[in-house]
Amino acid sequence: xxxxxxxxxxxxxxxxxxxxxxxxxxxxxxxxxxxxxxxxxxxxxxxxxxxxxxxxxxxxxxxxxxxxxxxxxxxxxxxxxxxxxxxxxxxxxxxxxxxxxxxxxxxxxxxxxxxxxxxxxxxxxxxxxxxxxxxxxxxxxxxxxxxxxxxxxxxxxxxxxxxxxxxxxxxxxxxxxxxxxxxxxxxxxxxxxxxxxxxxxxxxxxxxxxxxxxxxxxxxxxxxxxxxxxxxxxxxxxxxxxxxxxxxxxxxxxxxxxxxxxxxxxxxxxxxxxxxxxxxxx
Amino acid sequence: xxxxxxxxxxxxxxxxxxxxxxxxxxxxxxxxxxxxxxxxxxxxxxxxxxxxxxxxxxxxxxxxxxxxxxxxxxxxxxxxxxxxxxxxxxxxxxxxxxxxxxxxxxxxxxxxxxxxxxxxxxxxxxxxxxxxxxxxxxxxxxxxxxxxxxxxxxxxxxxxxxxxxxxxxxxxxxxxxxxxxxxxxxxxxxxxxxxxxxxxxxxxxxxxxxxxxxxxxxxxxxxxxxxxxxxxxxxxxxxxxxxxxxxxxxxxxxxxxxxxxxxxxxxxxxxxxxxxxxxxxx
Numbered sequence: 001x002x003x004x005x006x007x008x009x010x011x012x013x014x015x016x017x018x019x020x021x022x023x024x025x026x027x028x029x030x031x032x033x034x035x036x037x038x039x040x041x042x043x044x045x046x047x048x049x050x051x052x053x054x055x056x057x058x059x060x061x062x063x064x065x066x067x068x069x070x071x072x073x074x075x076x077x078x079x080x081x082x083x084x085x086x087x088x089x090x091x092x093x094x095x096x097x098x099x100x101x102x103x104x105x106x107x108x109x110x111x112x113x114x115x116x117x118x119x120x121x122x123x124x125x126x127x128x129x130x131x132x133x134x135x136x137x138x139x140x141x142x143x144x145x146x147x148x149x150x151x152x153x154x155x156x157x158x159x160x161x162x163x164x165x166x167x168x169x170x171x172x173x174x175x176x177x178x179x180x181x182x183x184x185x186x187x188x189x190x191x192x193x194x195x196x197x198x199x200x201x202x203x204x205x206x207x208x209x210x211x212x213x214x215x216x217x218x219x220x221x222x223x224x225x226x227x228x229x230x231x232x233x234x235x236x237x238x239x240x241x242x243x244x245x246x247x248x249x250x251x252x253x254x255x256x257x258x259x260x261x262x263x264x265x266x267x268x269x270x271x272x273x274x275x276x277x278x279x280x281x282x
Numbered sequence: 283x284x285x286x287x288x289x290x291x292x293x294x295x296x297x298x299x300x301x302x303x304x305x306x307x308x309x310x311x312x313x314x315x316x317x318x319x320x321x322x323x324x325x326x327x328x329x330x331x332x333x334x335x336x337x338x339x340x341x342x343x344x345x346x347x348x349x350x351x352x353x354x355x356x357x358x359x360x361x362x363x364x365x366x367x368x369x370x371x372x373x374x375x376x377x378x379x380x381x382x383x384x385x386x387x388x389x390x391x392x393x394x395x396x397x398x399x400x401x402x403x404x405x406x407x408x409x410x411x412x413x414x415x416x417x418x419x420x421x422x423x424x425x426x427x428x429x430x431x432x433x434x435x436x437x438x439x440x441x442x443x444x445x446x447x448x449x450x451x452x453x454x455x456x457x458x459x460x461x462x463x464x465x466x467x468x469x470x471x472x473x474x475x476x477x478x479x480x481x482x483x484x485x486x487x488x489x490x491x492x493x494x495x496x497x498x499x500x501x502x503x504x505x506x507x508x509x510x511x512x513x514x515x516x517x518x519x520x521x522x523x524x525x526x527x528x529x530x531x532x533x534x535x536x537x538x539x540x541x542x543x544x545x546x547x548x549x550x551x552x553x554x555x556x557x558x559x560x561x562x563x564x
Contacts (some may be wrong), residue, residue, distance in 0.1 A: 010372055016532055017365035023493030033492065035329045037364060043321040044369050047314050054361070054370045061357045065347010075343045079336070082319060083299035087326050088336045090292055210315065211305030250298055 014041045060202050067201040071163075073107055077203040080104060080249035081212075093230075098140045099280045103235050103251040106221060108153055108161040116175045121188040126172040128157035128190025131260065131271040137183045137224055138278055144183025145279060148226035151176045152187070154219070159195025179226075191260055191271040192218045194243050207248065214248050217241035218260075222277065229279040236275050296323045342484050349483040353445070355389055359485040362386060362531035363494075375512075380422050381562045385516050385533040388503060390435055390443040398457045403470040408454040410439035410472025413542065413553040417468070419461045419506055420560055426465025427561060430508035433458040434469070436501070441477025461508075473542055473553045474500045476525050489530065496530050499523035500542075504559065511561040518557050 017037045024030040043049075049057075064074040079085045085104050093102040116122055123130075133152075137145045153174040155161050162172040173192075179185045196214035199207060207214050219235035237244060237252055239259040244252055260271040299319045306312040325331075331339075346356040361367045367386050375384040398404055405412075415434075419427045435456040437443050444454040455474075461467045478496035481489060489496050501517035519526060519534055521541040526534055542553040 010369060013365050013368055013372065013532060020494050021492045025491050025493070029491060032329050032331070032335070035325050039321040039325040039328075040364060040366060041369055043317050044366060045373070046321075047317045048373055049314070049370055051370060051374050053314070054367075058355070058357045058361065061343070062347065062350050062355070065344065065350055065357075068344050068347055073340070073344070075340045075347075079340065082322060083295050084322060084326060085336075086295055087292060087323055088331055088333060090295065091327070091330055092333050209307050209311060210303045211307070212302050250295060 010041075010045060014038070017041070060205075064202045072198065072201075074201050074203055076107060077197060077201070078206070080197070080251075081203055081207060083250045086250045095280050096140050098278050100232055100234055100276075100278045101253040101255050102233055103253060103256060104249055105233050106249075108163060109151075109221070109223070110153070110163060110171070110174065113151060113153070114171055114175045116177045116187060118177055118180060118184075118186050119188070120175075120177070122152060122173060122175045123156075123189040124170065124172045126156040126162070126190050128193070129262070129269055129271050131189050131191040131273065132186065133189060133220065133273045133275075134186045135179075135184065135222075135274075136276045137179045137185070137226065138276060139229065140278055140280055144179070144181075145226045145229065146179060146181050146183060148179045148183070148185075148224055148229075148279075149176055150179065150185050151221075151223040151225075152189070153221045154189065154192040155195050156190055157193045159193050189220075192220050192238065194218045194241055197248050212248065213243065213246045215243040216247055216249060217243040217252065219251075220273075224277055224279065226279055228281060230282045232277060232279050234277075236273065292323075292327060296320070299323070342487075346484045354480065354483075356483050356485055358389060359479060359483070360488070362479070362533075363485055363489060365532045368532045377562050378422050380560050382514055382516055382558075382560045383535040383537050384514065385535060385538060386531055387515050388531075390445060391433075391503070391505070392435070392445060392453070392456065395433060395435070396453055396457045398459045398469060400459055400462060400466075400468050401470070402457075402459070404434060404455060404457045405438075405471040406452060406454045408438040408444070408472050410475070411544070411551055411553050413471050413473040413555065415469055415471060415502065415555045415557075417461075417466065417504075417556075418558045419465045419467070419508065420558060421511065422560055422562055426461070426463075427508045427511065428461060428463050428465060430461040430465070430467075430506055430511075430561075431458055432461065432467050433503075433505040433507075434471075435503045436471065436474040437477050438472055439475045441475050471502075474502055474520065476500045476523055479530050494530065495525065495528045497525040498529055498531060499525035499534065501533075502555075506559050506561065508561055510563060512564045514559060514561055516559070518555065 018034050021030050021033040068074045089102050137148045162168050177185050194215050194217050199214045218238040218241045221235050224232045237257045239257050258275050260273050262271050300316050303312050303315040350356045371384050419430045444450050459467050476497050476499050481496045500520040500523045503517050506514045519539045521539050540557050542555050544551055544553050
């Protein structure tokens with residue numbers, strides 16, 4: 001009998017917490033916190049979280065905070081592996097059918113990358129199979145976009161980004177270039193390989209405890225900016241990669257998978273990627 | 283038309299994230315993360331969190347992590363002001379009608395407090411109105427509990443706990459004693475006063491932005507441990523305190539409010555509190 005009354009007390013608590021946000025600075029803030037409290041309390045009520053589990057949750061968040069610094073963002077990583085990042089990106093980047101889809105930005109972008117000319121080698125000696133990338137940047141109306149800025153960054157054949165090495169003298173597998181009059185850009189680099197996200201923190205603990213892969217399928221990052229169009233942040237994933245169905249951060253979209261076609265050139269294996277990037281007018 | 287497909291894609295994402303926890307170490311872990319993902323995605327979908335808001339959330343959690351150390355626990359504070367702590371405590375401490383209710387533990391408990399005899403002064407010179415506290419510890423069956431350990435900690439008239447002062451040579455307003463043969467304990471101290479929770483971190487930012495009080499109504503903390511009974515962690519709140527209806531951490535239960543009765547004794551004002559603590563057999 002008293003149990004029923006106590007459950008009522010829990011509901012009253014939730015109401016009181018929701019009411020406490022009625023004086024929020026903005027309607028938007030009130031709406032967000034009202035929803036947050038309802039869902040947070042709903043989660044706790046539904047699972048009947050124990051005091052020990054609550055303490056483990058506090059400890060988990062504390063460790064995530066303490067491992068986070070200028071170079072490591074564990075909360076972004078947690079958002080990624082819980083599918084939150086992709087959900088936010090998906091909701092905020094709904095596009096017409098022809099447009100290239102967006103995916104996660106990831107933690108390895110560095111502002112102010114070196115400028116290259118079309119045809120240059122962005123790999124700069126990074127280990128890996130030589131690769132030629134040819135892109136076309138166009139509008140949803142089908143017109144090529146001239147002078148669009150294309151930022152590129154990628155891992156090498158060891159699954160490492162340049163910034164993960166301690167002592168590189170210059171960026172590697174990273175740079176920006178501009179599209180020519182026909183909307184095309186092209187560069188040489190190395191073929192990217194699959195790699196694990198950092199697993200030495202709470203995100204890694206979570207993946208291990210849930211028997212999940214830490215791997216991301218091989219991909220090249222692109223950020224394409226053209227005047228009058230929405231900036232596109234995306235990847236192109238390598239077709240056939242064994243981790244396409246189990247990307248640790250749920251970033252794969254079928255439309256972003258393309259073949260890195262391998263052939264022999266002067267006795268050397270070379271991979272070639274062709275991809276069209278379609279931007280939406282802003 | 284394509285919008286509908288995209289919403290479907292969001293739902294598919296949520297399904298994929300839920301499915302990723304199917305290999306969890308335990309059924310309990312799978313259940314907890316399944317619920318967490320559903321509620322977290324539900325919150326984001328319902329509020330249509332923007333990329334800017336998402337970034338603000340990441341920054342908020344990062345700041346909470348960085349201000350947290352051995353003495354400051356911002357994630358507990360956030361749990362407190364979102365009513366999460368009280369919800370967890372309420373769900374895990376459902377009690378028979380007569381039993382004394384639990385409330386938040388708070389961040390100011392220190393293990394290994396000094397031992398006192400009944401009648402001693404726990405105030406140890408802390409500033410405040412002299413106060414006499416008399417307690418009775420009994421079982422839900424109505425029997426006095428002999429030799430129960432009673433831990434006490436409280437703020438002074440400036441709303442400060444001893445651990446918040448930089449250079450105190452000994453604990454003040456903090457100690458433990460044991461119940462006598464009739465289940466009674468009593469001690470001298472000073473009357474506690476209302477105080478604000480720490481507001482120099484993200485929790486304070488949240489309270490300010492939502493127009494909420496940071497104040498907690500005046501109270502004394504009790505932790506009562508008796509063999510064969512569930513340990514009781516609670517407060518006794520001062521009747522008439524102006525913040526009883528707006529406790530920043532939602533910790534007030536009507537049954538825990540009692541008068542600190544003031545009277546003149548030898549020309550000095552003295553407050554007196556009497557309270558019965560009823561424990562549940564374990």
